[in-house]
Amino acid sequence: MPPRYALAGGPLALGGEVVAGFGRGSRQLGVPTANIPPASLAAAGRLLPFGVYFGWAQVELPADAPAADRGVHKMVMNVGRRPTVNAGGEESSVELHLLHPFAADFYGRPLRALVLGHLRPEVRFAGLPQLLARIRTDVGIARVQLDDPTWAAHRADPRFRKL
Ligand code: ADP
Numbered sequence: 001m002p003p004r005y006a007l008a009g010g011p012l013a014l015g016g017e018v019v020a021g022f023g024r025g026s027r028q029l030g031v032p033t034a035n036i037p038p039a040s041l042a043a044a045g046r047l048l049p050f051g052v053y054f055g056w057a058q059v060e061l062p063a064d065a066p067a068a069d070r071g072v073h074k075m076v077m078n079v080g081r082r083p084t085v086n087a088g089g090e091e092s093s094v095e096l097h098l099l100h101p102f103a104a105d106f107y108g109r110p111l112r113a114l115v116l117g118h119l120r121p122e123v124r125f126a127g128l129p130q131l132l133a134r135i136r137t138d139v140g141i142a143r144v145q146l147d148d149p150t151w152a153a154h155r156a157d158p159r160f161r162k163l
């Protein structure tokens, strides 16, 4: 039996340079999201429905960055139009929250990710508090799921750099 949340079609590798997002408060909500160009997803060769995903990610940082920051971290990824905060008509975005307290921002750095699970479709919440509550739940599920041996094994994927 495939594990819960397994992404249809199997793990999806993607990579892109961390770009400036909409600057609309992900960080203020306590969940900074590293945005990568939506084209990175198209380049990965598979279309993901708008929604929330989890997996592993690594930021390529200079050798003098803290070793902990250069590792492979749990992540939650949102793909979509962010209908709770956007009026509509905006381009879709791809953004990843890494479950790690980084010492510094990493705009402009290459980010690699392996998407393993699909948590839920994108939905419009009644307001920011409801969205934030759901994000916390998403992060909690991802944190637990990624410790499952099925998902944990992918942390050692050869696509990630060994330190
Ligand atoms: P933006 O709208 O520019 O994406 P955010 O408020 O979403 O701004 O913050 C994202 C930035 O925060 C990332 O590009 C990255 O440089 C930095 N950052 C720091 N810690 C994290 C983290 N744990 N996960 C994702 N990004 C982080």
Ligand code: MG
Pocket: 021, 022, 023, 026, 032, 033, 034, 035, 095
């Ligand atoms: Mg962001």
